[in-house]
Amino acid sequence: MNEKRNGCFILPVLKTFITSKQNVIPKPATTGRRPPLHLDPPEHTPYRKAIAPLLTPRKVARLKPIIHEICAQLLEPMVSNGGGDICSGFSSRMPVLVFAHWMNLPLDEVERLERWGRQYNIATQTGDAVSTKEASDALYARARGLMEERKIRPLDTKVDAVSALLATRVDGEPLPEELIIGTIRQVLVIGVIAPMVMIGSICVHLGRDRELQDRLRRDPSLIPAAIAEFLRLYTPYRGFARTAVCDITVHGRTIPAGEPIALNYASANRDEDVFEDPGTFRLHRPNISASIAFGRGPHTCPGAGLAELELAVALEELLARTKGFQVDGDIFPTRMPEIGALHVPLKFT
Numbered sequence: 001m002n003e004k005r006n007g008c009f010i011l012p013v014l015k016t017f018i019t020s021k022q023n024v025i026p027k028p029a030t031t032g033r034r035p036p037l038h039l040d041p042p043e044h045t046p047y048r049k050a051i052a053p054l055l056t057p058r059k060v061a062r063l064k065p066i067i068h069e070i071c072a073q074l075l076e077p078m079v080s081n082g083g084g085d086i087c088s089g090f091s092s093r094m095p096v097l098v099f100a101h102w103m104n105l106p107l108d109e110v111e112r113l114e115r116w117g118r119q120y121n122i123a124t125q126t127g128d129a130v131s132t133k134e135a136s137d138a139l140y141a142r143a144r145g146l147m148e149e150r151k152i153r154p155l156d157t158k159v160d161a162v163s164a165l166l167a168t169r170v171d172g173e174p175l176p177e178e179l180i181i182g183t184i185r186q187v188l189v190i191g192v193i194a195p196m197v198m199i200g201s202i203c204v205h206l207g208r209d210r211e212l213q214d215r216l217r218r219d220p221s222l223i224p225a226a227i228a229e230f231l232r233l234y235t236p237y238r239g240f241a242r243t244a245v246c247d248i249t250v251h252g253r254t255i256p257a258g259e260p261i262a263l264n265y266a267s268a269n270r271d272e273d274v275f276e277d278p279g280t281f282r283l284h285r286p287n288i289s290a291s292i293a294f295g296r297g298p299h300t301c302p303g304a305g306l307a308e309l310e311l312a313v314a315l316e317e318l319l320a321r322t323k324g325f326q327v328d329g330d331i332f333p334t335r336m337p338e339i340g341a342l343h344v345p346l347k348f349t
């Protein structure tokens, strides 16, 4: 039987907190509902179920050679120039290009998507509302166009996210088209900003810690463990929001029903009760799985495997193509809800 406390019945956690009211703080000027992130279970689940099988370790591993190729191509001009801004020159572009491949876009589309994705990325981070809207509208239009194309010529649902969304049925009915478009748009944005910011943060750290940089260069097998620790230490999405459906007391503080609260993942990942010496980078922390860089629960990041692969390959390629690098100028930080570096000038040696 449910226990009554604080004026409401204690419900299972999933029903106590919802995401659909507001998913970040402060509330952004959104252009529409974008599943699965903006919905709660069970409504969000069919969208997740359509995408998640395309992001399994086996599916993602197939992209590894392409990611190496993309990283190598993007790094080449920086290497010839002896360095540059790793974010604008490399990390703002790489995740969009990878995403375009994952979405099975034709090659001539990749360049356009990269331009809009990159513009959106930089514009949201610099608070340029006009440029953000322009890029957002373009991304929505592209998502719509892609859906229309797949309606006429569907691809294998085992390899194509849009076709999988179009083929999904709930009680025999297809998913609403506006929400399919919202999903495509959501995945594009959520999947490109964090890797960009994260690569910036990793470069700042390694630019200042030459010993670790050289160690990873000498032994690339350490890179996946280093990425996990970087994700804990520099959690790129500092947090999302949830709203309690009834008054609830957590650690002696009452969260009133209906009031959105920020969940600070970046702070949790530096909780000294969980991680010993939390501000220090440590390879192979025994409890690294307690990191919540990719969230927890029904909204846990389904793209975590792809993100980790992108980050590992990017770092491997950067280390292999340089003898050393250091920060060479001012670093620009990102804004809420991301946390990390937006511009990182590097000098290669």
Ligand code: HEM
Residues within 6 Å of the ligand: 019, 023, 035, 036, 037, 038, 044, 048, 051, 186, 187, 190, 191, 192, 194, 195, 198, 235, 236, 237, 240, 241, 265, 292, 293, 294, 295, 296, 298, 299, 300, 301, 302, 303, 304, 306, 307
């Ligand atoms: C370093 C890179 C990334 C980080 C740190 C990250 C982090 C997160 C976090 C913390 C959430 C949970 C949000 C919440 O609790 O409300 C999330 C959700 C999500 N992520 Fe990622 N993400 C990354 C990359 C990606 C990539 C590459 C993709 C896809 C290709 C992706 C797709 C998604 C989607 C679709 C959701 C929403 C899931 C749902 O609501 O059920 N993410 N991500």
